[in-house]
Amino acid sequence: MSKIKYQTLTGMHDVLVEEQVYFKRVQKVVESVANSYTFDKIETPILEFAEIFQKAVGDDTDIVGKEMYTFRTKGGDMVCLRPEGTAPVMRSYLEHGMHNMPQPVKLWYIGPFFRYERPQAGRFRQFHQFGFEAIGEANPSIDSQIIQMSYDVLKELGFKNLTIEVNSIGDSECRPYFKKILTSYFKSRRSSLCGDCQRRLKENPLRILDCKEEKCQRVKAGAPQIIDHLCEKCHAHFKEVLEFLDELELPYTLNPYLVRGLDYYTKTVFEIVETSEDGKSLGSLAGGGRYDNLSKVLGGRTVAGCGSAAGIERIISLMKTREMKTGKPVEEPKIFLAQLGQLAKRKSMKLFEEFRAAKIPVAESFSKDSLKTQLRTANKQNIKWVLIFGQKEALEDFITLRDMDTGVQKEIKLDKVVEEMKERIIKNKSL
Numbered sequence: 001m002s003k004i005k006y007q008t009l010t011g012m013h014d015v016l017v018e019e020q021v022y023f024k025r026v027q028k029v030v031e032s033v034a035n036s037y038t039f040d041k042i043e044t045p046i047l048e049f050a051e052i053f054q055k056a057v058g059d060d061t062d063i064v065g066k067e068m069y070t071f072r073t074k075g076g077d078m079v080c081l082r083p084e085g086t087a088p089v090m091r092s093y094l095e096h097g098m099h100n101m102p103q104p105v106k107l108w109y110i111g112p113f114f115r116y117e118r119p120q121a122g123r124f125r126q127f128h129q130f131g132f133e134a135i136g137e138a139n140p141s142i143d144s145q146i147i148q149m150s151y152d153v154l155k156e157l158g159f160k161n162l163t164i165e166v167n168s169i170g171d172s173e174c175r176p177y178f179k180k181i182l183t184s185y186f187k188s189r190r191s192s193l194c195g196d197c198q199r200r201l202k203e204n205p206l207r208i209l210d211c212k213e214e215k216c217q218r219v220k221a222g223a224p225q226i227i228d229h230l231c232e233k234c235h236a237h238f239k240e241v242l243e244f245l246d247e248l249e250l251p252y253t254l255n256p257y258l259v260r261g262l263d264y265y266t267k268t269v270f271e272i273v274e275t276s277e278d279g280k281s282l283g284s285l286a287g288g289g290r291y292d293n294l295s296k297v298l299g300g301r302t303v304a305g306c307g308s309a310a311g312i313e314r315i316i317s318l319m320k321t322r323e324m325k326t327g328k329p330v331e332e333p334k335i336f337l338a339q340l341g342q343l344a345k346r347k348s349m350k351l352f353e354e355f356r357a358a359k360i361p362v363a364e365s366f367s368k369d370s371l372k373t374q375l376r377t378a379n380k381q382n383i384k385w386v387l388i389f390g391q392k393e394a395l396e397d398f399i400t401l402r403d404m405d406t407g408v409q410k411e412i413k414l415d416k417v418v419e420e421m422k423e424r425i426i427k428n429k430s431l
């Protein structure tokens with residue numbers, strides 16, 4: 001056979017017909033999870049000003065320093081193929097004045113991204129990500145919601161051995177102090193670090209915690225942990241995130257050395273890893289965290305944010321080897337879950353998951369605190385049933401059901417609610 005003249009570039013690949021079914025499946029599951037948490041879709045251009053990533057992700061990160069496809073256009077602009085989605089979404093939020101919309105603005109995206117990486121298993125130069133970003137909300141419930149959503153997608157696709165690694169990397173108040181402590185620890189072990197890390201020691205010692213070199217991993221094992229040096233605010237925030245995760249019964253572990261390779265993170269960071277039957281990590285499928293300073297870095301005022309993204313090729317490659325199904329997607333929400341107060345919020349997140357497990361699509365508004373706003377949202381979404389979870393309900397383990405068509409309300413015991421709603425929806429039974 002004669003040799004073919006043209007091939008795809010190294011690290012790039014065609015998505016062939018037989019792969020489309022996997023891409024479609026991932027997209028449908030992502031869309032259904034996004035819909036049930038009322039995230040709206042956004043698309044941003046593939047080309048952006050390179051400076052956006054230099055500022056947001058950081059000049060001395062691998063992504064910007066080594067892996068960006070950067071070039072000058074005929075008009076003289078320095079642009080790049082987007083290596084990630086968070087900075088462009090924040091750029092769009094600021095450019096279009098989305099702070100004037102009801103907060104948080106909850107967005108999701110899916111599309112190609114580009115990093116000039118050394119090609120190896122699970123690493124491509126053009127790959128696809130889906131991501132969720134919630135901008136304009138500082139409450140830790142959003143962190144746990146983002147984690148839950150990323151986890152839900154993977155679970156629904158059929159992954160069974162997922163672990164969520166979480167950490168907090170503090171903020172501009174506590175991190176500089178921790179960096180000093182870390183620098184002095186690594187300085188005294190400088191000769192045991194790889195060349196890159198010796199350089200990182202000057203620029204950003206946190207990056208050393210992210211190094212995959214074995215010799216650096218050994219030094220890292222005894223390094224001080226940021227979790228012991230968080231300021232009061234970051235500590236309280238992290239504690240609440242973990243409480244939410246506990247309530248949601250998500251399988252998380254604390255990884256005190258998880259820092260993530262992007263500069264914009266503050267406070268919560270996380271990765272979701274799938275492990276093989278014998279407990280070996282099969283790589284990070286999704287990652288994300290909070291980025292409360294990103295907006296300022298990009299020239300806006302302070303706006304809190306939190307998000308995550310997952311690599312579709314990695315997901316598909318595992319789906320194929322595990323022969324996971326590419327089955328059918330989900331429908332519109334029929335119930336709206338409204339909540340009032342911290343305890344009710346926590347409990348309603350759990351209830352939300354019970355509905356999802358029972359395959360009953362439920363809409364919610366966990367970050368909103370006023371009942372009026374929540375009822376209005378339910379109305380806008382044309383949802384007949386609203387379950388109201390207030391302080392009294394949370395303490396006494398019942399919930400109030402409101403029929404939005406008739407305005408009639410009734411109380412239901414918490415352990416009967418999923419069952420009763422299932423029946424009402426099937427039989428279309430009004431109050």
Ligand code: HAM
Nearest residue numbers: 084123124127284285286287288289307308309310311
């Ligand atoms: P990231 O960890 O750089 O985070 O990428 C997220 C996911 O994209 C990774 O967990 C991995 O599955 C996939 N991925 C990354 N690089 C490659 C590659 N070269 N080939 C194939 N898959 C890859 C971010 O991109 C952040 N924007 C996530 C985020 C959203 N943080 C807050 N909001």
